[in-house]
Amino acid sequence: MQVLHPASIADALAMLAGGDARLVAGGTALQLEWAKGLPKPRSLVDIGQIGGLKGIVPAGNEFRIGALTTLGALERDATVREELPLLAAAIRATAGPAVRNLATVGGNVAGRTGCLLPALLALDARVESSSVVGRRTLPLSEWLRQEPGGEIIEAITVPVPGAHVRWTHRKIGLRAAFTPSVIGAAGIIEIVDGRVAAARLAVGGGMVTPPRLRRAGPASPCLRRRPAVSRRRLERFAGGDRGRDRRAGRCLPFRPLSPQGCGQRPRARAERR
Structure with a gap:
């Protein structure tokens, strides 16, 4: 060789x-x-x-992440942890520290089964790539549906979610850590005026290329015309087990909408129960 x-x-x-x-x-x-x-x-x-394939560059309301940027570098970046907590959670659940210091975000995406893909799909990431016919930028969901080969990923662009979102990440492997996912899921719900305006959910695992669950968006019976969904309801919808996963660091709390929290049950109703 x-x-x-x-x-x-x-x-x-x-x-x-x-x-x-x-x-x-x-x-x-x-x-x-x-x-x-x-x-x-x-x-x-x-x-x-x-040159030019490494680095984390803020560009307006999104981040351009060079394909050769290691998962370890992303994990250590304070701005990524603050602005893209869903991606940060997915990175922490991927392999171990030594592997994350070698593995690149481009390689994780190029393999089409990487543990970051559900989170990147939920975040509406885009793929910048080059081939012999030229350069192109495609939504990750579309890029994954195309036949592989013949191109090189240059960068992944990830939009920063708005302030009024909730997110979840769940990975199940054969062990508690340092294991490929048997199944991984990620989701983001956007809240406008106290109601669900958009939902982006994705699932993957094993050798299956992760898809966006487009039929499980705002039209889902779990979300349609509902007020802001409670943490418990959304975690149940995403298949999470909050008590266990908080200890394992796999399913992190949703970003609150107000100091009082969101989706709380009215006091009178809670008292009747």
């Missing part, structure tokens, strides 16, 4: 076109494949030294 070191995206695309070649950056996904006995390519195209 030979390792090639392109100096640019164009060089890397030309090397891929040579046949029987795979891209590599952090290499964590490839190691998992080889541990399963999958065949190794004749060439590895190491894109780790190509």
